[in-house]
Amino acid sequence: MFSRLFSGGTTMASCLSAVAEQLLRDIHREYSEKGQIPDDLLIALRFVFGSCVLHALDLVDRRAVTCVSSPSGRVAFQVLGGSGHLYTCYTSCHFCPCPAFAFSVLRRNESLVCKHILAAYVCQAMGVCRQEQVSDQQMTLILSG
Incomplete structure (x- = not known):
């Protein structure tokens, strides 16, 4: 997931990538076994990802994330933001068209x-x-914005 984001980067980025990936694996394991994310993993999420965690968890709670896939295997995530705007996110290349991504992630x-x-x-x-299955033509429209 994050390894592509940080490939070829510094040692610090590689360590952070490994920590983030392990944290998400731990969340998967714990949620699969117990149906909830334990407090220690929520604290770790906040430590690794910062202040956006609470807002992200609110989106998760509201079931605002849809995985859109097509027969050709293309996948994108559509996230209904708190403002009602629908953002098409690409986890494969770590990109979101929202203003916060442009400002906090890319610019600053x-x-x-x-x-x-x-x-x-x-x-x-x-x-x-x-989950939502769409045709390849619909996916092309989604990806082209």
Whole structure:
């Protein structure tokens, strides 16, 4: 998941990538076994991903994340933001078109992700993404914005 994001980067980025991936695996395991995320993993999420965690978890709770896939195998995540805007996020290349991603992640380098991408990662880890199959033509429209 994150290894593609940080490939070729510094040692610190590689360590952070490994920590984030392990954290999401731990969330998957715990949620699969117990049906909830324990407090220690929620604290770890906050430590690794910062202030966007609460907003991302709110999106997860509201079931605002949909995994959209097509017969050709293309996948995108659509996240209904708190403002009612629908963002198409790409976890495969770690991108969201929201203003917070552009400002906090790309421009200021203050965050690893925005709340929309983090919500998609957490939903995947928990196995609670809403699923939607679309045609290849519909996926082309989604991907082209």
